[in-house]
């Protein structure tokens with residue numbers, strides 16, 4: 001029986017929810033995906049650059065500050081040490097980070113641990129680091145799932161590299177199980193299907209986790225805006241914003257407004273507020289993405305896999 005051996009890049013909130021989710025659903029009838037049960041998914045490697053996380057077991061690192069994803073499962077000792085990763089960028093919030101590894105060294109770890117699929121949950125804005133880990137995955141013969149907004153699967157050169165290497169690539173930026181982009185898109189689709197002309201729309205998100213902290217930087221927010229706008233596929237004026245509010249912790253509050261022109265030029269407005277736990281919402285689709293990626297490897301399918309799980 002084959003397994004899905006997963007290497008994790010970025011041991012933050014989303015990874016915490018993913019690791020917890022596998023424990024939570026391990027012995028349940030949670031749906032199989034691509035022929036794999038949840039219990040077939042094993043974590044085999046983990047990389048971060050935070051000194052407090054490096055050297056600890058994955059089961060401990062997921063609870064280390066500044067992670068603040070809620071606890072919904074007991075995670076036993078996993079025997080997966082968090083390894084020092086590769087630093088690709090030089091952001092202020094990385095002061096004190098340790099990331100001296102090269103793609104070759106990361107590839108050595110991936111090979112030695114028998115990892116099949118690398119999942120990236122790097123913070124927004126980490127384009128270069130994403131590319132360096134993708135190179136490590138290629139060197140080690142691993143599939144790559146890019147859960148964050150860096151441009152990888154959308155870049156024909158990277159898509160071609162994975163295709164030529166005979167390896168699957170999934171990306172970019174993960175849809176949540178039930179997130180603001182999904183709701184926004186459903187509303188846009190319903191309006192346009194009914195013949196309403198969308199004039200203006202916004203989606204303002206607020207949250208208190210490190211993802212929202214990183215999005216305070218307009219340059220880093222730009223990537224998130226791009227994938228969200230693509231996910232909405234709305235015409236008219238589209239505005240996407242994010243606000244970091246620490247006391248919200250891992251809760252995400254989204255305010256969505258749509259203004260349209262209905263029959264006879266009459267105006268139509270929709271206002272919606274929704275609140276979700278941000279990180280668990282990302283974990284379910286990741287669990288499916290890694291199982292699809294492994295199945296594609298076993299069946300010799302290479303290049304970008306369109307799973308409908310990604311924003312862009």
Ligand SMILES: NC(=O)c1ccc[n+]([C@@H]2O[C@H](COP(=O)([O-])OP(=O)(O)OC[C@H]3O[C@@H](n4cnc5c(N)ncnc54)[C@H](O)[C@@H]3O)[C@@H](O)[C@H]2O)c1
Pocket residue numbers: 009010011012013014015047048049050067085086087088089099121122123124125126129147148149173174175176209210211278279280281282
């Ligand atoms: N619902 C969701 O939360 C959701 C949905 C879709 C996409 N995403 C994306 O997933 C990504 C991860 O989100 P998160 O909330 O887990 O973020 P996070 O900030 O909690 O975790 C990121 C982790 O990456 C580590 N890191 C930073 N640089 C690194 C490097 N060079 N190598 C290895 N590790 C490094 C950090 O130390 C941290 O542990 C974000 O880009 C986010 O936009 C999240």
